Amino acid sequence: MRLMNLPRNFYERDAREVAPDLLGKLLFTRIHGVLTLGRIVETEAYLGFEDPASHAFRGKTPRNEVMFGPAGFAYVYFTYGAHFCVNAVTGAPGLASAVLIRALEPVEGISTMQQRRKKEKLRDLASGPGKLCQALGIDRSWNGKSLRSPQLGIAEPSVPHSFHIEASPRVGIRKAVHLPYRYFMADCPYVSNTR
DNA sequence: GTAGGGATACACT
DNA sequence: GTGTATCCCTACT
Numbered sequence: 001m002r003l004m005n006l007p008r009n010f011y012e013r014d015a016r017e018v019a020p021d022l023l024g025k026l027l028f029t030r031i032h033g034v035l036t037l038g039r040i041v042e043t044e045a046y047l048g049f050e051d052p053a054s055h056a057f058r059g060k061t062p063r064n065e066v067m068f069g070p071a072g073f074a075y076v077y078f079t080y081g082a083h084f085c086v087n088a089v090t091g092a093p094g095l096a097s098a099v100l101i102r103a104l105e106p107v108e109g110i111s112t113m114q115q116r117r118k119k120e121k122l123r124d125l126a127s128g129p130g131k132l133c134q135a136l137g138i139d140r141s142w143n144g145k146s147l148r149s150p151q152l153g154i155a156e157p158s159v160p161h162s163f164h165i166e167a168s169p170r171v172g173i174r175k176a177v178h179l180p181y182r183y184f185m186a187d188c189p190y191v192s193n194t195r
Numbered sequence: 196g197t198a199g200g201g202a203t204a205c206a207c208t
Numbered sequence: 209g210t211g212t213a214t215c216c217c218t219a220c221t
Binding site for chain 3: 128
């Protein structure tokens with residue numbers, strides 16, 4: 001499969017524009033030549049200083065410094081003692097906004113994903129931010145990596161298909177809970193199951 | 196519904 | 209340095 005990564009300027013916009021635009025795009029990793037790829041069906045926008053729910057709200061720390069860098073890089077963090085989540089840094093450098101990739105529909109490398117997840121059902125492979133990282137083999141060592149590399153990236157699908165986008169409040173946060181910065185495909189079985 | 200898990204940030208000595 | 213509250217969650221009952 002030929003994969004054309006999205007251009008840098010795709011990411012150099014407000015996270016609230018990038019997040020819905022990422023729906024339908026293809027997130028992939030290629031590890032030791034093994035491709036795993038899924039269609040993005042759910043995202044969330046996180047702003048920098050003005051967003052109390054963002055990791056960057058309190059300023060730059062060793063953990064979140066990637067968010068303060070240029071757009072088009074991966075911010076990977078570890079949470080709840082067990083899980084990784086992957087974000088795409090967006091906007092101008094220093095702004096520290098990002099888009100959390102929350103769920104994928106598995107497309108390529110499904111047997112590899114099943115092995116990594118120890119689950120058979122397609123719906124269990126990537127229907128949540130921690131699950132999709134496990135399915136694609138993403139861990140902390142990917143933090144700060146470019147999303148325009150051969151091993152990791154987000155590509156335009158060769159065969160686009162139409163879908164409806166819905167917005168809702170973000171999941172799993174305690175602050176700014178009312179802001180509708182979660183975007184997902186309507187009636188898609190692969191979105192995360194949290195509301 | 197809730198147990199589990201570890202890193203992180205920040206308040207304190 | 210230690211204490212502790214929190215966390216962009218998952219898997220199980």
